[in-house]
Amino acid sequence: MSIGETIRNSQIWRSIFRHPAPTDRRNRAVVVLTNFFLHLHPVSAKKGGIELSYTWCMGGVTFFLFLVEALTGVLLMFYYRPTLEWAFTDIRALRDVTTLGIMREIHRWGAHAMVITVWLHMYRVFLTGSYKPPREFNWVIGVILLVLTLLLSFTGYLLPWDQLAIWAITVGSNMARAHPFLGHEGPGFQLLNVGGYDLITNASDARFLLLGARNVGEETLNRFYILHCVAVPIVISLLIAIHFWRVRKDGGISQPL
């Protein structure tokens, strides 16, 4: 008996993988059905549906990049402190002295790449008409995922706390100041007042809600950190799960009828 066979026949291995090696047709089906990760897939698919030049693989790439972001993000969280005192110096130390500081590079480039691949995934889904019935609702979830991806990237942009970060967030969040009715420089905010006192001021409008302060400051850093590392990832994970589940329930990868 070879070593490989010994391992395969051991109780430990068989407790994890409850079937022989996927070398014949039956076990190649069983491996997909019984493995938690692989069971995202159907057992079989149409050849045209899984062809790279048809799918462009961009949805899968986006998901993989999300996993990379989660992994590198958790590693960065061990190191980074979201306070005015430490945020910038921690990132600079990641660049200059920290072992495996390259995690920050991978995290940032992965984030940019994820934004791009999400667009390309949407591009492909549109161009193949894959949003058409019965996949309408999954397209809607996809649009929400696109927005959440941009939100993830946007909230992460602030965390290095350098000039690039705080001014990009300042420019971006200034828009909320002009929110109709809910921004203190937006049309119609005057209508929301009680006895002549404005309800919407620079300390109570949509921008304040986003920043936690009148300007981008320590409160903002904390708020964006929580959004970036906890709140948005939880929501996006849930929606990704639904997105994948619906792909299967709506008939798998789209193909001509």
Place this chain on the structure above:
Amino acid sequence: MHSHPDLTHGVIHGLGWLYSLLLLANVGWTLRSYKRDGEFESVLGFQHIPKATIWAFYSAFLLLLAVTHLTSSSDPSQFLIRLPDWFKTIVDYIFSDARIYFGLSMVAFVAMLWKRDFLSTDTVGWVMFNLACLFLAISLTDYDFRQIVGKPDNVPIVGMLFLVGYFTWLYFKKAGDNDRRMAEGRPLAEKELKDEVLVWPDLVYSEMVCMLLLSALLIVWGVLLQAPLEEPGSAVKTPNPSKAPWYFLGLQEMLVYFDPWLAGIVLPLMIMQGLMAIPYIDFNKKGNGYYCYNDRKFSVITFLLGFLPLWVGMIVLGTFVRGPNWNMFGLYEFWDVHKLEVLNNVNLSEYFWVRWLGMPLPSVNSAAPFWEQALQIFKREGLGILLTLGYLMILPHLMALTVLRKFYIRMGVIRYMVLANLILFMALLPIKMVLRWAFSLKYIVAIPEWFFNI
């Protein structure tokens, strides 16, 4: 002007490696062409000349370029392979004027649709790829171009442009193929591959290869290019220009034409709603699950228009062209903080009252009660308000009776109204751009008293 040298030894050698990569790709292409493209009938009387000869000559040219760059040891200022000034002048001229930039991008867009069969052949695709690479390479000999394209956060955008270009090309290739198949009554390309295959190994292995390649790419990218880290953030030192993250620069570009409440809130929300509404307003049953163009021209053209010139095109503009004071700078132009651009934009109400009627603008008494003030404002801005209301409320009905009649009949009132409003909102941007360029129009409706400007 600045005194930085355009070329350094580092740049020249880097370009040498870039040309070497392009050479490698073209050697491969030459072999492919030798196998597939056949021969010319006769060239200057010679028979049996393979078409690949052209690519062989081109590869030899690239080899020379690469060797010249890699072995250059003389003074970089004497290095001859660099951008000619006339080329810089032309490109700067195109990119520093929004009218020319958008005009040409629309021309390119129409040409892409019109000549799609020609453009989506393999050879033309390869030629376009090479031209793009050569343009990038020769442009990198310019200091100002390197400053802006070489910014770490801008590098992914260059990559994105290549990817978007490639996938658009691939779409037209596959759609054109299917369109011809349908015209000839042959089955769709996708249908020819309808055999069921097992996901293990046919899919999981390509997924694994994909993951490995991506991991390698990210690590190499991370090693070669350091993530940006500027000076510590300071609320008092405002950079000029201050830019949002790159994927929002299309929205920031809209700020040139609209106030923040529209450009930053209403229009982005309309984009999101519009995207979500697509499956519910596209009643066309054809083109579900395969590439095609002829069967769904309207939806494809609308989407491509929104994605290519209006989204990606504006990101390019916002990233590479918008400089200090949000002025436009050519790709090879120094970002001069003191560049002056005369902004003399006029509101529609001023056109109406002052220029056409020859009267002063009606005044608005800010101390007056709300309704009195509203009446005064309406008097001043009445024309713009009526135009806007007419655009959003009457135009859809007129279109239902004329150009979009077929849509209206097939879609029913609600779906049609959603579609018409989305199209009109999407058209707002080009309309406002053209009005700005043609008449220096600032606002159609200008009510700064209420922060309500359109």
